[in-house]
Amino acid sequence: MSRTTATNATRWGDRDQRRIDILLAGEELLRDGGYAALRMRDVADGAGISLGTVYTYFATKEDLFIGIFAENVVRLTGKLRRQIETASDFAEVFIATATQYREQYQVFGRQFDALGLVQESGGLQPAVEQRLRAATADLVATLGRGLIDQGYEGDVGLAMTLLWSTVTGLANHYTTARQEFLTVPWEDAVAFAAESLGRSLDVN
Structure with a gap:
């Protein structure tokens, strides 16, 4: 399964864009493999951020x-x-x-x-x-x-x-x-x- 990883173009501190990066990474996983494929660590990888950062947006x-x-x-x-x-x-x-x-x-x-x-x-x-x-x-x-x-x-x-x-x-x-x-x-x-x-x- 291929995924597009978010680039580092999102500036540190840009919370709105980080949220968008997370949502886009998650949506790509959903479309590729359904709900079972929506793993938080993979979302973090796709968004180009740490797993802990994902959890600050979505618990x-x-x-x-x-x-x-x-x-x-x-x-x-x-x-x-x-x-x-x-x-x-x-x-x-x-x-x-x-x-x-x-x-x-x-x-x-x-x-x-x-x-x-x-x-x-x-x-x-x-x-x-x-x-x-x-x-x-x-x-x-x-x-x-x-x-x-x-x-x-x-x-x-x-x-x-x-x-x-x-x-x-x-x-x-x-x-x-x-x-x-x-x-x-x-x-x-x-x-x-x-x-x-x-x-x-x-x-x-």
């Missing part, structure tokens, strides 16, 4: 995982916001959302329910948990605004519950062993879901 492996997850949610929301702003109809919004989420689910979804992890005994570092909650809230709000922009006039909370359950369900089915039993290609399944949901929400 546990779970904290680091959630930190990486939260940053990906932020990036996902940014991409979706741009796509939603230019979408011509609800189907385009839904398909963009489901497709982007599926890509993230391949790395994160099969390992942990991130919000469920927050509820476990002991919890997470407050700053890490706060970052996750803020990122998730922004994603949900962005999608809710997109739904309203497409003409939905009902209860946004109820609609988002239905839409999010569908998006996560599709991602789960098409990134796990379940896909072996599916005869419908991803593109057809997500288009059908978009059409059906749009009709039920009266936004087609």
Whole structure:
């Protein structure tokens, strides 16, 4: 497994950039080998810092995982916001959302329910948990605004519950062993879901 080691370009004392170096090194390990590959010593090597320095930012492996997850949610929301702003109809919004989420689910979804992890005994570092909650809230709000922009006039909370359950369900089915039993290609399944949901929400 090849990894890109962070250079010494990050200046000593630049805490924000050090945090980014750690998150990027951890994400590369996750993408290459899944949660089992997210070892703190390897993260330190990838970020070009000591193991002790990693622990000053993230107290546990779970904290680091959630930190990486939260940053990906932020990036996902940014991409979706741009796509939603230019979408011509609800189907385009839904398909963009489901497709982007599926890509993230391949790395994160099969390992942990991130919000469920927050509820476990002991919890997470407050700053890490706060970052996750803020990122998730922004994603949900962005999608809710997109739904309203497409003409939905009902209860946004109820609609988002239905839409999010569908998006996560599709991602789960098409990134796990379940896909072996599916005869419908991803593109057809997500288009059908978009059409059906749009009709039920009266936004087609």
